[in-house]
Amino acid sequence: MKRGGFFRYIDNVVTLELDQGLCTGCGICQEVCPHQVFSLDHGKARIVARDNCMECSACARNCPVQALRVEAGEGCVRAIINELLGREGECC
Ligand code: SF4
Numbered sequence: 001m002k003r004g005g006f007f008r009y010i011d012n013v014v015t016l017e018l019d020q021g022l023c024t025g026c027g028i029c030q031e032v033c034p035h036q037v038f039s040l041d042h043g044k045a046r047i048v049a050r051d052n053c054m055e056c057s058a059c060a061r062n063c064p065v066q067a068l069r070v071e072a073g074e075g076c077v078r079a080i081i082n083e084l085l086g087r088e089g090e091c092c
């Protein structure tokens with residue numbers, strides 16, 4: 001489903017987790033995320049658009065304090081659906 005200029009993946013299946021206690025508010029996750037999943041709020045990252053996450057893991061790989069966890073590729077629902085339908089399709 002296309003929404004707000006990018007694809008939205010299926011609701012409530014994203015494995016993304018943020019430990020705000022570890023977050024230092026450096027903003028790197030916000031910079032590297034291609035789908036604007038994060039905002040910074042009072043010096044901490046906040047997940048504001050979880051269902052837009054495509055589980056590319058760029059945020060988790062770049063977080064300097066390992067405050068983010070995501071199972072890369074698990075949520076590439078579009079690719080899975082395309083495969084089930086026998087279609088070529090974009091993946092994460
Ligand atoms: S990259 Fe990590 S430490 Fe930096 S704002 Fe994001 S969650 Fe917080």
Ligand code: SF4
Pocket residue numbers: 016032033034035036037052053054055056057058059060070
């Ligand atoms: S895994 Fe990728 S799409 Fe999801 S929040 Fe992190 S950088 Fe954004």
